[in-house]
Amino acid sequence: MKGAEAFQELIPLIKDEPVVHANGFICRESFTLKDRKANFYMIGSMGLASSIGLGVALCKPDKKVIVIDGDGNVLMAMGTLAMIAAEAPENLIHVVIDNEVYESTGSQRSISSKVRLEEVARSTGYKNVLRVEKREEIKAAFLKLKGSAGPNFLLIKVEPGFDPATGRVTHTPEEITDRFMQAIA
Amino acid sequence: MAVSVISITGKGLNVSSLTSKSFIERLIQEDYKFFTGVPCSLLSGLIYELEDQNCEVRYVPSVREDAAVGLCVGAYLAGTMPVLLMQNSGLGYCLNAFTSLNLIYKIPALVIMSWRGKAGKDAPEHIIMGDIDQELLKTAGMEYSILSEENCEEVLKKAKQKICNEKLPYTLIVEKGLFDERR
Numbered sequence: 001m002k003g004a005e006a007f008q009e010l011i012p013l014i015k016d017e018p019v020v021h022a023n024g025f026i027c028r029e030s031f032t033l034k035d036r037k038a039n040f041y042m043i044g045s046m047g048l049a050s051s052i053g054l055g056v057a058l059c060k061p062d063k064k065v066i067v068i069d070g071d072g073n074v075l076m077a078m079g080t081l082a083m084i085a086a087e088a089p090e091n092l093i094h095v096v097i098d099n100e101v102y103e104s105t106g107s108q109r110s111i112s113s114k115v116r117l118e119e120v121a122r123s124t125g126y127k128n129v130l131r132v133e134k135r136e137e138i139k140a141a142f143l144k145l146k147g148s149a150g151p152n153f154l155l156i157k158v159e160p161g162f163d164p165a166t167g168r169v170t171h172t173p174e175e176i177t178d179r180f181m182q183a184i185a
Numbered sequence: 186m187a188v189s190v191i192s193i194t195g196k197g198l199n200v201s202s203l204t205s206k207s208f209i210e211r212l213i214q215e216d217y218k219f220f221t222g223v224p225c226s227l228l229s230g231l232i233y234e235l236e237d238q239n240c241e242v243r244y245v246p247s248v249r250e251d252a253a254v255g256l257c258v259g260a261y262l263a264g265t266m267p268v269l270l271m272q273n274s275g276l277g278y279c280l281n282a283f284t285s286l287n288l289i290y291k292i293p294a295l296v297i298m299s300w301r302g303k304a305g306k307d308a309p310e311h312i313i314m315g316d317i318d319q320e321l322l323k324t325a326g327m328e329y330s331i332l333s334e335e336n337c338e339e340v341l342k343k344a345k346q347k348i349c350n351e352k353l354p355y356t357l358i359v360e361k362g363l364f365d366e367r368r
Binding site: 020042043044048049050051052053054055056057058059060077079080082083086087173174176177180181184 | 219243245246247248249251252253254255256257258259260261262263264265267281282284285286289290291292
């Protein structure tokens with residue numbers, strides 16, 4: 001499955017939940033497919049989508065919070081997996097689109113082909129951890145995790161192959177802040 | 186443990202009674218309700234107060250200073266005013282987060298940063314950062330004040346203005362001896 005197919009499957013399953021997106025093609029795919037006010041597009045600060053999501057989840061315990069992360073981001077902030085497991089917010093779902101490359105910068109290899117990130121998450125103490133490799137498995141896995149107390153982790157293995165013609169986030173960073181805050185207030 | 190005396194006057198905290206406990210209480214009174222960071226001995230009294238079971242706010246021990254910036258950003262987006270506590274050695278880790286997240290998204294935080302390496306008198310690993318940390322903040326366009334008993338009320342007010350009006354992080358620099366150290 002291509003990364004774009006994973007998004008086509010995943011995005012319609014998101015209702016009114018706040019979603020924090022990692023930088024790079026994660027932001028761009030989601031923005032292009034369906035822009036939402038409750039989407040926080042993190043265009044820089046690689047590695048921090050997970051800690052931003054944790055901060056939102058801890059301060060909004062009544063809302064399910066979704067982080068859509070990438071393998072490069074998770075590898076950069078592996079300690080944050082431990083922090084999420086330690087704080088253990090029941091309302092956090094951490095989705096990782098794992099294409100084993102840094103695709104936005106020219107598809108240099110990441111090391112997630114050799115390290116199973118979902119096993120790292122499991123061993124830190126995430127409550128429920130699933131790994132899917134087929135498009136048709138995404139819906140059931142995501143809905144199961146959404147319906148179970150977290151923190152939960154979904155790893156979606158995809159092939160590289162991001163379409164460079166995919167749009168870029170057109171909102172200014174300040175606009176992203178304002179509309180996200182209003183949407184989740 | 187130091188005995189703290191908090192005395193609230195019409196103008197706020199009586200500055201002659203600045204202690205770890207009174208300072209944390211003052212921050213909470215100012216509506217800072219989410220605390221995270223990576224410890225420094227110079228901030229140990231503050232963190233002990235935050236971890237006290239009777240403390241009404243949450244302190245989240247962070248694994249890295251930049252992850253603490255991320256946590257603060259999340260808290261702010263969720264409507265809670267955040268405070269980041271760290272040693273100045275963590276400033277380097279935070280610079281990308283500050284410049285490519287907080288400063289462009291207009292997301293503020295109160296940063297309480299200890300000043301190791303002041304005047305070249307400290308362990309070797311602290312000397313260079315102790316010399317350049319204020320220049321780094323200035324270069325990044327981030328305002329700061331060196332906190333003291335005397336200027337506490339004034340700088341808290343200034344920090345609040347920066348945070349609420351300009352939506353920028355504001356840093357309070359803490360020198361050795363300002364707050365008690367605990368083990």
